[in-house]
Amino acid sequence: MAKKNLYEILEVDADASQADVKKSYRKLARQYHPDLNPEDDEAAKMFKLVKEAYDVLSNPLERDKYDEMLFSGAGGGSTDWDDEDEEEDIFANGDGSMSSATARSDAPVNGNDLRYDLEITFEDSAFGLETEIRLQRSSGCDVCSSTGTEPGTQTEPCMNCNGTGRVNVTRSTPYGPQTTTAVCEVCHGRGRIVPYPCARCNGTGQIQVFDSIPVKIPPGVDEGARLRIRGRGEPGQNGGTPGDLYIVVHIKDHPIFERHGNEILCEKQITFAQAVFGAEIEVPTLEGAAKMKIPPGTQTGTIFRLRGKGIWDSNSGARGDQHVKVSIMTPVNLTDKQKGLLLKFAQSLGEDTRYLGR
Ligand SMILES: [Zn+2]
Ligand SMILES: [Zn+2]
CATH class of the missing domain: 1.10.287.110 (DnaJ domain)
Incomplete structure (x- = not known):
């Protein structure tokens, strides 16, 4: 059954x-x-x-x-x-x-909320962005005034239900046959059929339109943030209010920077000599290369802080810091002369060099 x-x-x-x-x-x-x-x-x-x-x-x-x-x-x-x-x-x-x-x-029926997933760059998440999104939504067909019927043609009464929209269905039950009414499957209860559907909307009465919506992403926006734009969801019907548009922000990974809250972290390699003598080095920031001082005797893994070079905090308006983790590059492909110098250097420190290179 x-x-x-x-x-x-x-x-x-x-x-x-x-x-x-x-x-x-x-x-x-x-x-x-x-x-x-x-x-x-x-x-x-x-x-x-x-x-x-x-x-x-x-x-x-x-x-x-x-x-x-x-x-x-x-x-x-x-x-x-x-x-x-x-x-x-x-x-x-x-x-x-x-x-x-x-x-x-x-x-009145309120319009549905809509969701739009927007992917932005790491830099745009840090500094904010004004952009425009194109959104597809359904709208009443302008050709047939949402009736679904080709202009100049008429709907016709449904033959299956004689225009009533319902049909009698008899089924057997333990108490004998029982007749109930069911919605007509041909006209779906409307009582009329559309012999000539509107060519523009294929008889649905709805067409897809594109909206261009300006979007302002504030600086410091985080992954998964939802921005609500009131009234830009689906339109309401019979005087219902339109829904809202929710823009869900996704931030692309950055090749250099990692984000932790409003702080950002990057790694920078330095030479052995720079670590020993200290140096002014160049490090990447969100606004291009910047100079940073490292002190003499810097160990690998040391983290330095660049104040105010991180991400804007949308609440406090202050800016987070950038952290630079340094690591010391081991020289490779040394010439014999260079190796000799390094060996002498090691010996001068009293290092046991007998097992080196084995
Ligand atoms: Zn139409
Ligand atoms: Zn029918």
């Missing part, structure tokens, strides 16, 4: 008002209530299904999503409802308190 869809379970039409959904739910909930049907597994199952169906259909937003799934044919007719949207409870009008006068097609 095919699974029923949520409308069939609640025994309402696909275009039933919120009031009708509620009324039918109350009737069925009473009918199948476990207290009134002790030890009746079938009734208990129905009670649960009715409750689940009502949870979805009483929430205009969830109902819209379900309609989209049902009428697009994705899993159509099934009661499996993937209820993974954690935001379902925060929407206004989700409490089923709408009056019967408010048909759902007229109810």
